[in-house]
Every structure is written in structure tokens, then in C-alpha cells.
Amino acid sequence: MRMNKELTLDIQAYLDNELASEADIKRVAKLLAQDGEASLLYKELKDTREILAGNELPAKLPESGEFYWSGIRRAIERENAPRVAVVHDTPWWIRVLVPLAGVACVGLLLSGIGIMTLGGKGRSAYLHEIETSIDDASAISFHSQSQGMTVVWVKDYNP
């Protein structure tokens, strides 16, 4: 008799005592008694099961028991640590205002840095701005960034 998938699985279920009904058990028992191929398959499955039974390779931890336990204990302590609830006792408008003030401060700081780090042109333009109250006078200024020095020449056209 040619065995189909259902039959082979029935033979296995018979071996594992997993067939649902008495009728199924009798049917498979009869098949095994009459069919050589079915009987051979049953024997292979049974032998394999017997070889495996109680013959699992025992494995030992690859690290010391103390080290292993310390990992478990730490994890348990972490899990058990009380979680601190955040309680807000400040009014809502302060909680809103504080971050806004922070943003404003950062903005001011950045704009200050922007002025200080402007290119040579921008910087000398800033430093060259000279006010004079004398109508008949002109001024020329020189600034040396490396020496940190500024020289201003003031020329008076009045004799």
C-alpha cells in the first residue's frame, strides 16, 4: 500500500499515543500488521525516539556560578528599584516660561557670537566707526587684530 502523508503522520501519532479515537488506533494497528513499508517506517520512528530518550547532551554554564548569579541579582535589583514619580509643585505658567526664557537666552548668546565672529570686513567696519564732534576734521583709523591695537589719525583742516 502506498503511504500518503496522512498515513505516515497517523503512524507517528500512533507511536506517540496521540490518536484521538479507538477506531483510529485499530486502523493503524491493522495497517502496521499488514503493510511492510508502514511497519518499517514505524520501526524507524520508534528506534529514533528510543535513541534520543535520556540522551540529551548535558551542557554546563560557560561562566562561574557567582558571576552568573551576580548578573541575575543586579537585574532583579534594577527591576525592584522604586520608580520616582515626578511631582509638579510649580504653577504651569512658570513651567512654560522657564523653557521660553532659556530659548531666549540661547538666541541672545548666538546673536552675540554671530557679531563677534563676523568676517574681517564686518569687524573692521564696526571698529572703524568713529564719532567726532569737530566739523572741520577728518579721521583715519587702523586696526591690527594680531597686535590688538587701534590707531586713529585725526586731521584738523583749520590752520
Next chain:
Amino acid sequence: MTTKLNYPAEPDVKLVKAAQKGDMVAFEELVARHRDKIYARAFSMLRNEEEATDLSQEAWVKAWQRLVQFQGDSSFVTWMTRICINLCLDQLRKQKRVRTDSIEQMEEEVGGVERQMPIITPNPTERIERGELRQRIDKALGQLSYEHRTVLILHEFEELEYKEIAKRMECSIGTVMSRLFYARRKMAALLAGLKREELR
């Protein structure tokens, strides 16, 4: 009045009761007693020392958290092993999501390959040293896909029924039966193959 426990001498049941009340020393003793068995189960399923160590530790942490749920319906070590198996299955499912199945694996899943294999009759009475036989079995288990190895482990070593395996592996009983059938036939072939190799 409470009596002081002599931890190494106490049975599991007493240690579990103490641990359920928060006695960490009692729990440490349980870990020391069963750590190798729990690690071995994780290793047999994952086939990776580091993963098996981490996962078995995680299983102990979970056990501590759920200790109050343990009613003693089974032995402590059986309960503990079940926790470890569930974590292994979760881990394997995660790994499977990022793995591409080969055509051979897909054929194994739907069945059919195992029926084309010639019938092999390993001789269980053959005189092989037990340690050597265990090594051979372990090597053969390592050659199975994780689905087949898991079904075989759960059925042959953990002695779970088809229904229970299907529940844990989140598949149908029919799939469990097909996988178990394939795994057994492949094991028979692998063990017979090892014998032939040795004769050369």
C-alpha cells in the same frame, strides 16, 4: 516564630516558599541548583553560548518576578524550564523575522521531503559509549532547522503533547506533526550517516 533555613539542605518546595516571601538567599540557592539545566535547555534551542547565558539569566529574573504565581502544580524546575522555553521561542521568532528561509526549509515546512527519504533503522542496542552517543545526537540536532529542532526537543526531551507544542510554537497541530515527522526522519538519517562515516 521563624526558623532559620539551612539553605543547601532544604528541598525546592521550602526554598520556593521562602523566595516567595522575598528571601533572595533562598532564590540564589534555587539558581545554584538548577542553573545548568536551565542553561542547557536554552543552549539546546539557541545553539549559542552567549545568547543562552543571557536568556537563561533573563528567565531567572522573570521567575523571580512571577514567583507568587507558582502554585506547585508542577515541580519548580519544570515551571522554570517552561519560562526559559517561552523566552527561547520568542527569541527564535525574532531571529526568524530577519532571516530568509531557504527553498529547502520551505519544502520542509510544507512537508513532502521527509516522505522521499529512504527508511533507516538505527540500532538502539548497538554498543556505543553513552557520552559518545550524546555527542552524536547533539551534533545531529545542530544540523536541524530551528523549527524542527524545537519540536523535537519539546516532544522528546520535555515530553510535551502535540497540542501543548502547537500552543507554544503558535502553529497548528498538523504543522507540529509534520515538523516532528521530518525531524525524526532527518535524525535517523544523520545518526546512520555518522555511523557510516566512522566505518571508513
